[in-house]
Amino acid sequence: MGLVGQVFDALLAIALVWLAWQATRAADLFRAVVSFIVFGLLMAVAWVRLEAPDIALAEAAIGAGATGALLLSALDRLAPRRGRSWARVWRADARTWVLWVPAVMALAGALTAAAWQLPAPGLGAVATGALEQSGVDHAVTAVLLNFRALDTLLEIGVLVLAAVAVWSMGPAPAASAPVMPSPTLPMLGRTLFPVFVLVAAYLLWRGSHAPGGAFPAGAVLGAGGILMLLAGAQPWIRSAEHGPWRAILSAGFAVMLFAAIVGALAGGAFFEYPAAIASHAILVLEVTAGMSIALLLFAVYLRGEPHPAADTDRQRC
Amino acid sequence: MTAGDAAVIVLVSLPHAAAIAGFVWPSRAVTVSLISAATLMAAALVAMHAVAGYGAWRHDVGGWEAPLGIGWTIDGVACALLLLTAAVGLAGSIHHAAARVRPSTAAHDPRYFWPLWLFLWGGLNALFVSADLFNIFVTLEFVTVASVGLIALSGRLAQAAAWRYLLATLFGSSVYLLGVALIYGRVAALDLPFLAQALPADLVGMTAASLVTIGLLLKGAVFPLHFWLPSAHARALPPVSAILSGVVVAAAFYLLARAWLGPFRELLTPAAGTALGLLGAGAVLWGGLLALLQRHLKRMIAYSTVSQLGFCMLLFPLAAAGATQLAWTGAMVVLLAHGLSKAACFLAAGVIVRHHRSGRVDALGGCQQGIGLAWFAFALAAASLVGLPPTGGFVGKWWLAQAAINSGAYPWLALLVAGTLLTAAYLWRVLEAAIRTGPPDEARRPAAIAAHREGAPATPSDRGMMIAALGLALGAVAVGAAAPPLAPVLSSAIGVTW
Numbered sequence: 126m127g128l129v130g131q132v133f134d135a136l137l138a139i140a141l142v143w144l145a146w147q148a149t150r151a152a153d154l155f156r157a158v159v160s161f162i163v164f165g166l167l168m169a170v171a172w173v174r175l176e177a178p179d180i181a182l183a184e185a186a187i188g189a190g191a192t193g194a195l196l197l198s199a200l201d202r203l204a205p206r207r208g209r210s211w212a213r214v215w216r217a218d219a220r221t222w223v224l225w226v227p228a229v230m231a232l233a234g235a236l237t238a239a240a241w242q243l244p245a246p247g248l249g250a251v252a253t254g255a256l257e258q259s260g261v262d263h264a265v266t267a268v269l270l271n272f273r274a275l276d277t278l279l280e281i282g283v284l285v286l287a288a289v290a291v292w293s294m295g296p297a298p299a300a301s302a303p304v305m306p307s308p309t310l311p312m313l314g315r316t317l318f319p320v321f322v323l324v325a326a327y328l329l330w331r332g333s334h335a336p337g338g339a340f341p342a343g344a345v346l347g348a349g350g351i352l353m354l355l356a357g358a359q360p361w362i363r364s365a366e367h368g369p370w371r372a373i374l375s376a377g378f379a380v381m382l383f384a385a386i387v388g389a390l391a392g393g394a395f396f397e398y399p400a401a402i403a404s405h406a407i408l409v410l411e412v413t414a415g416m417s418i419a420l421l422l423f424a425v426y427l428r429g430e431p432h433p434a435a436d437t438d439r440q441r442c
Numbered sequence: 443m444t445a446g447d448a449a450v451i452v453l454v455s456l457p458h459a460a461a462i463a464g465f466v467w468p469s470r471a472v473t474v475s476l477i478s479a480a481t482l483m484a485a486a487l488v489a490m491h492a493v494a495g496y497g498a499w500r501h502d503v504g505g506w507e508a509p510l511g512i513g514w515t516i517d518g519v520a521c522a523l524l525l526l527t528a529a530v531g532l533a534g535s536i537h538h539a540a541a542r543v544r545p546s547t548a549a550h551d552p553r554y555f556w557p558l559w560l561f562l563w564g565g566l567n568a569l570f571v572s573a574d575l576f577n578i579f580v581t582l583e584f585v586t587v588a589s590v591g592l593i594a595l596s597g598r599l600a601q602a603a604a605w606r607y608l609l610a611t612l613f614g615s616s617v618y619l620l621g622v623a624l625i626y627g628r629v630a631a632l633d634l635p636f637l638a639q640a641l642p643a644d645l646v647g648m649t650a651a652s653l654v655t656i657g658l659l660l661k662g663a664v665f666p667l668h669f670w671l672p673s674a675h676a677r678a679l680p681p682v683s684a685i686l687s688g689v690v691v692a693a694a695f696y697l698l699a700r701a702w703l704g705p706f707r708e709l710l711t712p713a714a715g716t717a718l719g720l721l722g723a724g725a726v727l728w729g730g731l732l733a734l735l736q737r738h739l740k741r742m743i744a745y746s747t748v749s750q751l752g753f754c755m756l757l758f759p760l761a762a763a764g765a766t767q768l769a770w771t772g773a774m775v776v777l778l779a780h781g782l783s784k785a786a787c788f789l790a791a792g793v794i795v796r797h798h799r800s801g802r803v804d805a806l807g808g809c810q811q812g813i814g815l816a817w818f819a820f821a822l823a824a825a826s827l828v829g830l831p832p833t834g835g836f837v838g839k840w841w842l843a844q845a846a847i848n849s850g851a852y853p854w855l856a857l858l859v860a861g862t863l864l865t866a867a868y869l870w871r872v873l874e875a876a877i878r879t880g881p882p883d884e885a886r887r888p889a890a891i892a893a894h895r896e897g898a899p900a901t902p903s904d905r906g907m908m909i910a911a912l913g914l915a916l917g918a919v920a921v922g923a924a925a926p927p928l929a930p931v932l933s934s935a936i937g938v939t940w
Contacts, residue, residue, distance in 0.1 A: 232652075232653075235645070235648075235649045235652075236620065236624075236649060236653075238645060238649075239624055239645050239646045239649040239650070240624070240627070242628075242644075242645060242646055243624070243627040243628055243646065244627075244628070247626075247630055248509055248510060248630050248631075251509055251510050252510060255506070255510055271504060271506075272504060272506050272510050272511050273504075273511065273512055273576075273577075274503075274504055275503045275504070275512050275568075275577060276512065276576065276577055276580050279565075279568065279577075279580045279581060279584055280580055282458060282561070282564075282565075282584060283580070283583050283584055283587055285462070285465075285561075286557075286558070286561045286584065286587050286588055286591070287587055289465055289554060289557050289558060289561070289591065290558060290587060290588070290590065290591030290594070292554065293551070293554030293555075293558060293591055293594070293595060294591075294594055294601070366467075366468055366469065371465055371466045372466050375462045375465060375466060378458070378462065379459075379462055382455055382458055382459060385455065386451065386455055388504070389443065389447075389451050390443075392505060393443050393447075393505070394501060394502055394503060394504060394505045395451050395454070395455075395501070395503050395504070395514075396503050396504040396505075397504055397505040398504075430551070
C-alpha cells in the first residue's frame, strides 16, 4: 500500500469523524444535511479502499444519494427556523458533556481495543468452498441469494413493509419536487436517467460472476428515479385498489417467498433449491429483487400514499 | 418433511403471504387475515405438539449447515412464544375485525392495519425460531418497522410517540449490530448454539456482550431505558397495544435470555447477574410506582408492562447463583402469563374506554351495563398479573421465589413480594373505580353524559371484542394449570447451558 496510501487513509478517517460531528452537531440544519451527504460519499471511498466496491456503490446510492435527497426534501417542508448558534451548542448541553460524551468515549474505547484484537478470520473460505453447489460463480451473490437467502427475503420484506407503512400515514403531499430555481435540473435529470438504467442493468448482469447484483443495481436505479422526481417529474405509481402497482411493488418479495416454499416442498428445507435449477432460480430472483428494490425505494420516497388513480386534469411535467 | 417442519414453515411464511394479499386486495383483507390467524394458531399447536412429542430439532434453512447458512431452532421455549404470538394475534385480529373502524373517522385508509399487523406477526415468528444473530437483527428491524407503522395508525398524537419509539429502537438495533459484528469478527460464526461453545470470555466477548445487551435492553424497555414505552403503548389501537406490550417487548427479553444463557454463559458471573437483576428491581419498583400514579387506564397498563418485565430480569441473578433451571422456567412462565394477561387487559380496556368515552381511571365508575364481560376479563387478567393462584402469574412467580430460596438469594425474594404488593395496589385502584357508583356528571365529557344516562347496551361488535379479551385472560389462567406438566418442555432450549 505504501506511505501515500496510509496518509490517504488517515486523512479519510479524520475527515469522516469531522463530518459525522458536523452532521450531528452543526448549528444550521442545511449544513448538517450537506455534511451528511459528503459523509456518505467519503464513506463510499472508504469502502473502495477496503476493496468492497459493491458496498461502496450501495453506500453512494443509498447513503449519500437517496437518504440525502430525503433529508433535503424533509428540510424543505420544515418551518423555517433559526439554527442554534455554535455558542449555544457548546453552552446549553452541560449534561451532554458530563454524561454522554464520557459514556460514549468509554464504549468507543472498549470497541477500538476489542476490534484491535480481532483475528479477522471470516467465512470467506467456507463460502468459496461451497460455491460449486450454489449455482453462481460469485461468493457475494451466493451468500445473498442462496446461503443466506432468508436474510435477503426479510430485507426486501422490510422495504415492502416500509412502503406500506409510509402509505398508511395518509396521502402524499401534492408536489414531490421541491421548488427549484434551476432550469437545468429537469434536463439534466432526463439526460442522466438512461445512464442510471444502463448502470443498473450492467450491475445486475455482473452479479453472477463479479461484485454487483440486485442490491447495488436496485439502489442505483431507485436513486435515478428519485433524481427524476427531484427534477420535477410526476410520480407514475398509483395506489388504486384494482390497479397493478400494489402487486408490482410486492412482486419481488412474493416471488422470493414462493421460491422458498417450492424449495421446501421439493428439497425438504425452506429455500432449498434443487441443484439442477439453482442457477436459473437465482437469476430470476436476482432480476425481480433488483426491480423490486428500485421501485420500493421510489415508493417510499413518495412520502405518502400516491393518488389512487391517474387523473388526467392534473398538469403534467 | 415432517409435520413439525411444515408447521414452522407455515408459521414463518403464511403471515407474510397474507400481508401481501391484504395489501394488494384491501377489500378482502379482513377475511384473509382471520383465516390466516386461525391457521397460524393451529400451526403453532402442531409445532408445540411435535416438540412435546419428539423433542427439539434444528431446521437448516436452504439446506446449508451452521456457520455458512442460517439455522432455525425449534424448541420448547420457541414454541411457547410462537403460541403466545398466535394467541395474541388471533385475539387481536378478532377484536379489530369486530371493532369495525370506519373509514370516515380517520384521515387515512384504516385497512392498512391488516398488512402491517400480519407483517408484524410474521417478523415475530421468524424471530422466535431464528438461531442466527444476524438473521435475528433483520427480524428485529422487521418487527420495529411494523410496530412503528401500527402505532402511527391511530393519529397525530400517536405519530409523535411512534417517532420516538422508532429513534430509540433503531439506536438499539445499531448497538446490537455492533456487538454482533464483533462476535462475527472474533469467531466467524453467528449461530447461537455454535457460539455457546465457541465464544471466549475475553475483552472482545465482554464488549460484544455489553453492546448486544444494551441494544436489547433498549428494545425491551428495561428500566432505565423504558422512556419510550408508555406513550407508544398507550396511544396505539387496542390490539396494537396488546401485541406490543404482550409479545414485542417479550421478544427482546427472550433474546436476552437466550444470549446470556447461551454464548455469554461464561460472562454471567454473580456480579453481571446482580447488575442485570438490579435493572429488573428498578423496573419493578419504578414502573409499579408510576403505574400507581397514572390517571389514564391505558397508561397505567403500559407502565405495568415496565414493572412486570422487571420480574423476568430476575432470571439472570438467580441463574448466576446456581438455580438456572428453576429460574428459567419461572421467568418464561411469567413472560407467557404476562403476555396473555397484558394483552387481555389492553383489549378489555379498549372496550371499557369506548363504553365510557373516557380513559380516565376516575371516570370508569357507574353504569357498566353491557360491558360486564370486559370487566370480568380485566379482573381475571389482573389476578394473573398479581400472581393469585391458580393463574400462570402465580406459578411463574412461585418458581422464581423457589429459585431465590434454593440459592439463598433472599433480597430477590423480598423484591418479588414488594413488586407483587405494588401490582395489587395499582390494579385494585382500577377495579375499585369500576364498582363505585360513578362520578358526578361534571367529571365527564358532555358527549359521554348522554350515553351514560341511557346505559348503552352491548352491541354485537362489543361482544366480539369482549370475547377476544376474555379468551386471552382465560389463557393466562390456563397457563397456571398447564405449566407444571409442561415444565420439562419449557426448559428444552437448544444452545442454552444449564
